[in-house]
Amino acid sequence: xxxxxxxxxxxxxxxxxxxxxxxxxxxxxxxxxxxxxxxxxxxxxxxxxxxxxxxxxxxxxxxxxxxxxxxxxxxxxxxxxxxxxxxxxxxxxxxxxxxxxxxxxxxxxxxxxxxxxxxxxxxxxxxxxxxxxxxxxxxxxxxxxxxxxxxxxxxxxxxxxxxxxxxxxxxxxxxxxxxxxxxxxxxxxxxxxxxxxxxxxxxxxxxxxxxxxxxxxxxxxxxxxxxxxxxxxxxxxxxxxxxxxxxxxxxxxxxxxxxxxxxxxxxxxxxxxxx
Amino acid sequence: xxxxxxxxxxxxxxxxxxxxxxxxxxxxxxxxxxxxxxxxxxxxxxxxxxxxxxxxxxxxxxxxxxxxxxxxxxxxxxxxxxxxxxxxxxxxxxxxxxxxxxxxxxxxxxxxxxxxxxxxxxxxxxxxxxxxxxxxxxxxxxxxxxxxxxxxxxxxxxxxxxxxxxxxxxxxxxxxxxxxxxxxxxxxxxxxxxxxxxxxxxxxxxxxxxxxxxxxxxxxxxxxxxxxxxxxxxxxxxxxxxxxxxxxxx
Numbered sequence: 137x138x139x140x141x142x143x144x145x146x147x148x149x150x151x152x153x154x155x156x157x158x159x160x161x162x163x164x165x166x167x168x169x170x171x172x173x174x175x176x177x178x179x180x181x182x183x184x185x186x187x188x189x190x191x192x193x194x195x196x197x198x199x200x201x202x203x204x205x206x207x208x209x210x211x212x213x214x215x216x217x218x219x220x221x222x223x224x225x226x227x228x229x230x231x232x233x234x235x236x237x238x239x240x241x242x243x244x245x246x247x248x249x250x251x252x253x254x255x256x257x258x259x260x261x262x263x264x265x266x267x268x269x270x271x272x273x274x275x276x277x278x279x280x281x282x283x284x285x286x287x288x289x290x291x292x293x294x295x296x297x298x299x300x301x302x303x304x305x306x307x308x309x310x311x312x313x314x315x316x317x318x319x320x321x322x323x324x325x326x327x328x329x330x331x332x333x334x335x336x337x338x339x340x341x342x343x344x345x346x347x348x349x350x351x352x353x354x355x356x357x358x359x360x361x362x363x364x365x366x367x368x369x370x371x372x373x374x375x376x377x378x379x380x381x382x383x384x385x386x387x388x389x390x391x392x393x394x395x396x397x398x399x400x401x402x403x404x405x406x407x408x409x410x411x
Numbered sequence: 412x413x414x415x416x417x418x419x420x421x422x423x424x425x426x427x428x429x430x431x432x433x434x435x436x437x438x439x440x441x442x443x444x445x446x447x448x449x450x451x452x453x454x455x456x457x458x459x460x461x462x463x464x465x466x467x468x469x470x471x472x473x474x475x476x477x478x479x480x481x482x483x484x485x486x487x488x489x490x491x492x493x494x495x496x497x498x499x500x501x502x503x504x505x506x507x508x509x510x511x512x513x514x515x516x517x518x519x520x521x522x523x524x525x526x527x528x529x530x531x532x533x534x535x536x537x538x539x540x541x542x543x544x545x546x547x548x549x550x551x552x553x554x555x556x557x558x559x560x561x562x563x564x565x566x567x568x569x570x571x572x573x574x575x576x577x578x579x580x581x582x583x584x585x586x587x588x589x590x591x592x593x594x595x596x597x598x599x600x601x602x603x604x605x606x607x608x609x610x611x612x613x614x615x616x617x618x619x620x621x622x623x624x625x626x627x628x629x630x631x632x633x634x635x636x637x638x639x640x641x642x643x644x645x646x647x648x649x650x651x652x653x654x655x656x657x658x659x660x661x
Binding site: 296 | 616621
């Protein structure tokens, strides 16, 4: 069951008297939303995800936070004291560290999450198989999880958190190491989560957000520069050029401004529901 | 099914006790036994080709170190009869015997510990600890430490390859290898520590420290120790008692 997320006047500094990593963030994400957070490096994208997962207050005790975070019916002032797993699951940007290394096979690595939650892996064998299929890693089930390629490890890391059926899924650049086929599977998976989980992910590339996100937030220096739906975002895309410095976004902006017949422009217009 | 590591641990304990109390003649026999075990008993087979290489390399290193310890003691401790003069250095029987006793103790101690770790994969070790009801925080710390040690040689090798790709003569000889090693040591340790912190957070994000996890409380009760474990532990205790008695009532 997906949960809504609300942030009211949230600010965060990693230490007192330092530049805020997040400033005056206000946003309401309805349950079941698939939201992408975009922005240049250091804009606060990962900090926001860590905040939502409950990592910051516990692992940065000297940090300073203000505001109110509400997840479902739980209200935190300012932030949760502990990790919110399995209600909220976060897949880290460095997917290699998400593999424990204490299990011999990918299947057992996924089962470890169920065991920590006190669930019986044998009863959920079918769920594991389905997830492996959805992520296109069924053939890796009996392989050693620490000896996989970058893209394979990324998908296994994703499986280790999704098996918990979290109500909120946070993904920090989930498509970075994925090839085209794996990205397509990830899109389908995120689309299948719609309604059952709220999804918030960060990305620097254009494909995944364009195909799955229905809410777009652009951060810059810890502040929200844009917050709106897909149509609003794509209409404003030409004005967001400085905040989306990655090459394929630049190409998209260039094509939106220029060639009328460009396939990418057509795709963006279709995605935005514009004529 | 988590394998029972208690017989192996009891064997390591017995060998350690023996190393402290028995004479070098018996220790030499035990060292030979420890060297044979990986080839004879499947339980003690090296867990991976890397573990096998590590074990053999350590054996060679120990032979060289033992030779050095025996020679140094034979030269420095001038008790007993002179045995021989090599390159102008006279070796004495008392010093040589002391050196042999010390070297055999060290070798047996290190071989027995190494035998356990080369034949027990880290995941098995961690699972066994977790299954035995050890606190999850302690298990997590052990996991991170062992993972750090396990990946260290691989990381060093990766950095060396990267340096070689840049044309640095890091493997040209012993001196350049040592110099290169010291130059990478601090960034290597710092990056490894940073990664350990990240790995800890990542495992926490998978519920690894959830105290409320029912599995934490519903672990199967520990099985009684096997007859082999009991036998090995009894032998260790008897050896200690016998040695104490001999020391108190000579």
